[in-house]
Amino acid sequence: MKTLLVIGTGGTIAGSAPAATQTIGYRAGALAVSQLVGNLPGLADIADLRTSQPFSIGSQHMTSANWLALASLVRDAQADPAIDGVVVTHGTDTMEETAFFLDVVTAAGKPVVMTGAMRPATALSADGPANLLAACRFACDPGAAGRGVLVAFGDRAFAAATVAKAHTLRTDAFVARDDAAVGELVAQAVHWRRPAPDAESPSGRRALAGMTLPDSLPRVALILQHVDCDPAVVDWHVAGGAKGIVVAGSGNGMLPDPMRAALARASRGGCIVVRASRVAAGPVVRNAEAEPADRDDALGFVASGHVAPLKARILLQCCLAAGMSSGGIQQQFERY
Numbered sequence: 001m002k003t004l005l006v007i008g009t010g011g012t013i014a015g016s017a018p019a020a021t022q023t024i025g026y027r028a029g030a031l032a033v034s035q036l037v038g039n040l041p042g043l044a045d046i047a048d049l050r051t052s053q054p055f056s057i058g059s060q061h062m063t064s065a066n067w068l069a070l071a072s073l074v075r076d077a078q079a080d081p082a083i084d085g086v087v088v089t090h091g092t093d094t095m096e097e098t099a100f101f102l103d104v105v106t107a108a109g110k111p112v113v114m115t116g117a118m119r120p121a122t123a124l125s126a127d128g129p130a131n132l133l134a135a136c137r138f139a140c141d142p143g144a145a146g147r148g149v150l151v152a153f154g155d156r157a158f159a160a161a162t163v164a165k166a167h168t169l170r171t172d173a174f175v176a177r178d179d180a181a182v183g184e185l186v187a188q189a190v191h192w193r194r195p196a197p198d199a200e201s202p203s204g205r206r207a208l209a210g211m212t213l214p215d216s217l218p219r220v221a222l223i224l225q226h227v228d229c230d231p232a233v234v235d236w237h238v239a240g241g242a243k244g245i246v247v248a249g250s251g252n253g254m255l256p257d258p259m260r261a262a263l264a265r266a267s268r269g270g271c272i273v274v275r276a277s278r279v280a281a282g283p284v285v286r287n288a289e290a291e292p293a294d295r296d297d298a299l300g301f302v303a304s305g306h307v308a309p310l311k312a313r314i315l316l317q318c319c320l321a322a323g324m325s326s327g328g329i330q331q332q333f334e335r336y
Contacts, residue, residue, distance in 0.1 A: 002084035002140045003048045005077045006132075008033025009070065009098075010056035011091025013128035015120030023169075026120040028058035033089055036121065040129050046136045050083070059091025059098070059116075064217040064317070067101045071213055074102055078110045085111040085139035089132065092116045092173060095151060096163050100311045103149040103160035104318045107209045108197075111144035114160075115152045118171045127171045130155075134185050146196035147182065157183035161336055164280075164308065177308055178281050207332065211322045218320040220244040222313045224278060225255060231262035244272040244316045248309040253277045253284035260294060267300040272326055274333070276304035276312045286330075302330045311336075 008014060010029025014036060017026035034051045037043060054069050070088070077083045090098055099114050106112060115135035117128030135152035138144050149160040153174040159182050166175040176182075183192045221237035223229070225247055237245055245266060249255050253275040255263070267273045275296065277284050286303035287295040296303050304312045315336065319329045 001048050003050065003082060004085050004087055004136060004139055005050045005052060005083050006033055006037055006087045006089065006136075007070065007073055007077075008036065008051065008053045008056065008089045009059070009062075009066070009091070011059050011089060011095075011116050012120055013089050013091075013115070013117035013132065014056065015117075016122050017120050020122060020124040023119045023123050023125070026122070028091060028120075029056035031121055032056070036089060036128070036132060040132060043133060043136060046133070047084075047140050049136075057091075059094040062091075062094045062098060067098060068213050068215075068217070070098070071102055071105050074106050074112055075213075078107055078112075083110070085113070085144070087132070087135045087139050088112065088114045089128075090114050090116050092118060092165055096160075096165055096174075097310055097314060099149045099151050099160035099163060101314050101318070104208050104315060105211060105213065106149070108146050108148045108206055111139045111141075111147070112149045113139040113144070113152050113157070114149065118169065118173050127154075137185060137188070137190055138183060141183075141190040141192075143183070143190065143192045143196060150182070155185040156181035161307070161311070178283075178306060207335075208318050208322055211318070214321045217317045218243040220246060220313050220317045220320070222309060223247045224309075225249045225259060229256075229259060231258045234259070234262035234266050238266050238269065238271055242271060243320050244274065244313075246274045246276050246304070246309055246312045246316060248276050248278040249284075250278060252282075252288050253304065254288075260299070263301070264299045272302065272316060272320065272329060273300070274302040274304050274312050274316055274329075276307065276309040278309065300326060302326060302333060305333050305336065307333055307336050 014031040015026040016030035113135045115131045150157045151163045162176045162179040167173045221242045
């Protein structure tokens, strides 16, 4: 039997409400992870479980300081020969961000599976127990090794790089951007849709997995481009100390002239600018503008490729923390 470390961080899966029919207005993170594990029939038959509770919050309150503490715990567990895999219980609001951060800064070998719930633990129709059971099944399966961080929800496993929350209330709240789930449970058996990538591949995607975790992450701003978006927001972020800016442009990360000019000034001043897209699917192609002077090469911008804006901000933070140049940062985005 494999040994799993179950790390509890709070969220709806550990939420409590006064009535069994109440699925909103509950208190997130009210139950300890040891209670979640101890109250779930059949879990002890899947793995030998250990628990850790670094904090217990609603994930809307998640901070980069929480991320760094969590990453340190996961790294320690991956280095412990007595631990075969890690499961993290987490709120759904920012789960895709935490999953991606952990995917960037931890090794791909031992499985790391995140899960949560859309209904509190006290609800008559609570979905957390089934999700936690599924997460443990995925984490114990040999096919999970080498896949990086996964998110288990509704009997499906999603890659951290592409998972996204797509509904505010439904229990099937998660989807994969530009992709399908990488695995699923069928009659309680794990089925993977494709082989795991080679964890030792020289592609460089894991270049940041061994980086020294900093005391804090660099400040990176995220700007959503919209009609009449004020380009002065760029200068405001730069004046506030932003080392990088991710702009979620329209379409293929496209920008109106005033916003592009403001971002170009920021880039010339040493702020790394990443051009992403607010669209739910599809890549951002580098140097897509008609005029050479407006292209990424001329302006020193990074094109996000398939990395969505929320995750582009995280990847840029990690690249900056590792001291990467703009050329190295572009390579990291291309590898994701």
